[in-house]
Amino acid sequence: MHIELAKWIPWIPAGAAVLCGLCAMKRQLRMASALICILAICATFGITVLISGSFSPNGNDPVKPRTVEVFDWISIWGQQVFSSRISAESYANENPGSKMIARDGTDGEKEFVVRKPIFVADFSYLLDSLTIVMLYVVTGVGALVAIYAAGYMAGDRGYARFFSAVCLFIFSMTTLVMADNLLLLFLGWEGVGLCSYLLIGYYYDKPTAVAAAKKAFVVNRIGDLGFLIGIFTAYIRYDTVVIHEMISTVSATMQNGATDWKDHLIPFMLMLGAFGKSAQLPLYVWLPDAMEGPTPVSALIHAATMVTAGVYLIVRLLPLFEISPYALPTVAVVGAVTALFAATIALCQYDIKRIYAYSTISQLGYMFLGVGFLSTAGGIFHLFTHAFFKALLFLTAGSVMHALAGQLDLRKMSGLRKKLPVTCWLMFAGCLALAGFPFTAGFFSKDMILAATFEKGINEQLILPNVMGVIGLLTALLTAFYAFRLWFRIFTGPEKYEMGAEHHGAEPDHGVRTSSSVQVEHVHDAHEVSWLMNAPLLVLACGALTAGFLGHEWIERMVVASTAEPARPPMMDEGVQLHGLMMVVSGVISVVGVMAAAYFHWLNRDATERFADRFVATVRVLTNKYYVDELYDAMIVRPLRVVGGIFYQVDRLVIDSLVMALGFLPRALGLAIQPSQRGALQGYGIGMAIGLVSIVVLVLMAIASGHNS
């Protein structure tokens, strides 16, 4: 009913971004930018709520996807003229999307013009139930994070810049999820990449932040190259980049079985883009470093929304992946391995935000695992719940940072339960959900993925899904352990903490005395954040606890009603049903993990030391994140540097000397005639006179010779 409103969803934040940018110019207006940003994102959320009614499936009625056109962006049409209607119509039927126009030809006869799209990528938005789910996540979490950030960022120099970038991010992200063709999707994809870059490098005077921003950008380029090649190949293969046209072509191909090599290349290339954006092996390295950005950014972009774009891409284009028998299993294996890999790293990290970053990578791996084994509903559901609890966890981590003046080191804080009571229990809720504690959000979504995996393995008698499922269970155990390791470390035990050196979001007159690591020297003590910041956290906490229980039916219906519905659904009805069993198993696992964490990090912290001493080598490897950064440095960065050095030397020695030699010719000429410029006025006069004489003599000789002939 209000479906046309949808076209405003990206553009309201876009306008707000411009307004915020303008606010940045005037000091007095800076505070207004937060309000503008919050209002804009809330407006988009409101529109999402309004239009979602039209897309909620009722009973068995399938909901038709709708396309909302905004404007013609790129449209190249070819035309063919026919003299008879029949041939024109048959030609038009052969080419989907073409239009036939009858007109009077030059010789008075009727002629028929068939216009067929050669390359059409309009600014059109595709609305279906999957889009609605994604819009809920983006705008809902976005609004809550924006409200939190209004308090968190207060007093910061780049206040307006921050909100401008956030609005721009919402614009790009909504464009991404609403795009009806791959080109527009890529526009949004690059837009979120840009905003991510801008926001990671938000503290641009901090070298680590700048380096992290660059790293994120460069690593994403690798993925985006794959994505671009995927788009090109898709256009070559399907003659269109419009998503639903591609999907219908693919369905036709799947039925007649006429696949070619491009069908196999496309999903792998698109996958590369998805792995880059969603920080999967081997392109995950940028995400932990991305935590250099402000915490709300980590919550919004690097946990809840942008990094899930890869999952969304695969789910949106699921038929393109299904056509190749190797594509989706690859996705699943990469997802599962990443999940375990990142979870193990998270065990031994001490930086709160980095732990959450690895946790995000791990949970994204879960989503890919689910999508890879055709449990798209599970993948999207986990995306949905993960958005809630990971945003909550990051924001509570932000509260801790806020309280401790930027302190993030787990070893330097303990027993903060009394100081930060609200944050403590909010984070507890988030950790429960992350750990998949029974009846929290994470519990339901993880269960859905694991059940689907094992069902596929058992029903189709495949080894791979079972192995991956076991990896998933192991990861669940580790997840529960590291989530509560962190929580117990921060909030239980003896109360002792050290203040950090920064003061994010503190009032400008908060003086931090130089090199203060002792709390006494800091002007303010650890304190609870304001209710402006806690209110959105409460909403997120409610979501983290209840979204799974309340939402799993709805999500499943929504996803199934969209293009993400698998063409070959797993044999749900015939095979074994594992949901009940999986609930018990994963519930037990998570409780075991939580209890282990409680033992090692709350009740008997000394045991941890003794335990760690026995596995020194393992702990060292994990603490150093498997030396992946060092490995990349040695394998990629160093060789590239060497190659660059060689090129530089070639450029300097060969090319430069060539150019210099060329440049030396006129120089030498100048040196040769330089002495003639004596600076003597009459010397120049004599030169002029000699020239004049020569010309006159020559002209006269020419005239005379002309007369003689």
Next chain:
Amino acid sequence: MVVSELHSLVLSHFLFTGAVLFIFGLVGFLCRRNLIMMFLCTEMMFQGVVITLVGFSRFHGNLTGQTFVIFVLTVAAAEAALALGLVVLLFRRKRTLDPEAWGELQG
């Protein structure tokens, strides 16, 4: 056919005088070492040109040559005003009129 108002050999005599004045001016410009004298010699070159122009004007029975002399006078007057002003300025700076004294830009 246009009838000439002046026999061409008579014209040649006037051209001769004009050419001699022009060349004397040129020689003076090239070898005198006083800025003021150099400008005076250019004025003499103008005189040669003026005689030539008027001679041709009469030869062709066409007034444009004489009209052009008026423009020559304009340029000469402008040159005298500006160039002499500059000469005075230069003289005040270095107390000499020798153009060799201003050789700072030599190569």
Next chain:
Amino acid sequence: MPYLIYIASTLAAISLYMMMPRRGFQPGKFGALLGAATLGGLWLLLAEYLPEPTDRDVGQAVMVYYYIFSAVAIISAARVVTHDRPVYAALWFVMVVLSSAGLILILGAEFIGFASVIIYGGAILVTYLFVIMLASQSGDSDGRPDHDRIPREPAAAVIIGFVLLSAILTAAFPTAEANLFHPNRFSAAPTDADIIAEVLTSRPVQNLSGENGALAEALAGESEQLSNAERIGLDLFQGHPLGIELAGIILLVCLVGAVVIAKTRVDSFDPKAGTDQ
């Protein structure tokens, strides 16, 4: 004929070179004699070729004035170039202007003749004299700096100048083979009478009737009765309005420039640089 010109040019060059002031032996007098002889010989040889006088031509009698004025002009010019005192050179230049005005009068261009006497001989030369006074060091002969007296590279200048002169004169004096200035070569150029007639007939008649008798008669087709100044005025304002405007702008800009130059303060007087090298 060309050989005559070449020989005369060479002799004249030698004489001018001899007349140049220099240190030590001064052969100026001999140079002057050689020059006068060259000029006279050249004219005597050329006079044979002079045509019979016609009505339209300037006539034999007038040619006598030509020789007088021309001789004065050339001698004065030689002195301008060779005199070792700027003030005298400027005064000799007045003679050049006066005699060339006489030449111009012979050619029937009264307006230009008088104008050049007034503007050159009057205004410009006075300016020069002022500046020479302003910008000269001590007046006595011994203390005068070298650069006022001794020319630089006179040989080169004279050679270049007289090569150019012989080239020009080769073209200026018609030969049997090549008469560059034969009227037929320029038959496309419209005559004075044609232009004036066209200019006058294209003017609005009302403003001219009554007051200006000469113009009114010219309207009737008697343009021959217009004086030289009237003809030039008509040609100038009717034929070259843009040129007039540009000349006015040049003079205005020049005026402003002269004021700016005159007001420029020169502080950095460097006594070391002021010494004559």
